[in-house]
Amino acid sequence: MEQNTSHLTCACGAFHLDLHATPIITTECHCDSCKQAAGRLAALPVSQPMQMNDGGTHYVLYRKDRVTFPAGTDTLREFRLGADSSTRRVVTACCNTPVFLEFKGGHWLSLYGNLWDESRRPAIELHTMVPKGANVPNDVPSGAWATAGFYGKLLIAWIAMGFKVPAIAISGAVKA
Secondary structure, three states, X not given: OOOOEEEEEOOOOOOEEEEEOOOOEEEEEOOHHHHHHHHHHOOOOOOOOOEOOOOOEEEEEEEHHHEEEEEOHHHEXXXXXXXXXXXXXXXXXXXXXXXXXXXXXXXXXXXXXXXXOOOOOOOOOEEEOOOOOOOOOOOOXXXXXXXXXXXXXXXXXXXXXXXXXXXXXXXXXOOO
């Protein structure tokens, strides 16, 4: 096994992904889009919950060139909140496991924290898109300065990738 490689699967084991090296950052997003998508995808049968107790969605961000899919890519389906949405969420068709969120033109994947067993799940380093007055734990940073650091980490990762934006082909969509 390669050093610093994590092997993850969907709930039923038909889909596999390998993560090489360490994540860019681990976040919990509180934006309206993530909340709406989590609510709609939670209605699918056998779906794993995407939201944390405080309403945020746990993401582990990896450079696309550090994620490989050794099995089950034919089970991946995309979900978009609307036809013109610049983000797509990807779930498995076999068991409706949420796998990742991808931004159009993005060089990273925001993998859903639920892919890891709770005991191995990377800890949240930052809360993003927290609405004013929201009741979120103050155990990790949030706010403008923390978000600026978040974007800085994404830029450094993109530079390290030579400004490449690998494409990930997904055939089919899921309606939720």
